[in-house]
Amino acid sequence: MRPSFLDAHMNRGDVLLRLNKPKQAIASYEHALSLTTNKADVYFNLGVVHEQMNEKGKALEAYTYAIQQEPTHIKALYNSAVILQSTRDPDLLLRAKSRVERILKLESDHLLAKTVMGSICMDLGDNKQAIQWWREVLKVEPSQRTSLFNIPLLLSKMDDSDAECIEAIKELLNHHSHHVKGWLLYGDVMLNKKKDIIEAQ
Structure with a gap:
């Protein structure tokens, strides 16, 4: 009745998209692009x-277009920063940092x-x-x-931070008693840093 x-x-x-038909969803959104000047x-x-199709490059491109259209588009800034951060590439990390700074x-x-x-x-x-941001x-x-x-994961890789690391792990496990990686990290720290085999076991 109203094609536009x-x-x-x-x-x-x-x-x-909810029906798990991403290609058809893309076609619908691309048609929408032709109907508006506010494309962000x-x-x-x-x-x-x-991103749901695991096409990170295309996702990043689309988010960047959204930011170009609307520089204050927080969701696009955040999602693109997450993709950029996941690359671990120094130049892209700086781009990610810039986008997060804009959000903040x-x-x-x-x-x-x-x-x-x-x-x-x-x-x-x-x-x-990094630790300061997480705190x-x-x-x-x-x-x-x-x-x-x-926080404890990073502390475990730093020198002279064993006590602080153990305290941070205990804080994690106090809130999330079934955190498997937390227990593994605690065992690793007790074995390799504190040499406490019994506690590690």
């Missing part, structure tokens, strides 16, 4: 579909952005800054699994 009704094409894409959300949705200027309390910033700093070799997250959300695990 933008929201209908967007909603159709959303439904097709459409490109973002395309990025989500490509817009939303200073964005916990997921702070979590990713910690990972970026770790990959760039700034371990102290900022825990001030607001004390039970956040990612930060609780990343």
Whole structure:
């Protein structure tokens, strides 16, 4: 009845994605692109579909187009930063850092952005800054699994931080008593750093 009704094409894409028909969802979103000048959300949705299809390059491209259309598009900034961080490439890590910094200027309390910033700093070799970012997250959300695990994991790789590392692991296990990687890390630290075979066992 109304072939140019933008929201209908967007909603159709959303439904097709939920029905696990990503290629048809892409076609619906691409048609929506031709119906609007405000393309940021459409490109973002395309990025989500490509990411679900494990097409990280195309997803990153779509998110970047969304940011070009709307420089304050927080979801596109965040999703693209996560992809860039996952590459561990130094140049791309700096791009990821720049995007997360833009998020934090817009939303200073964005916990997921702070979590990713910690990972970026770790990959760039700034371990102290990484831990500081994760501790900022825990001030607001004390039970956040990612930060609780990343802190002792990083401390376990640093010299002269055994006591701090063990304390951080215990904090993790206090919140998440069934955290398998946490128990493995604790065993590893007790065996290889503290030489306590009984406790490690």
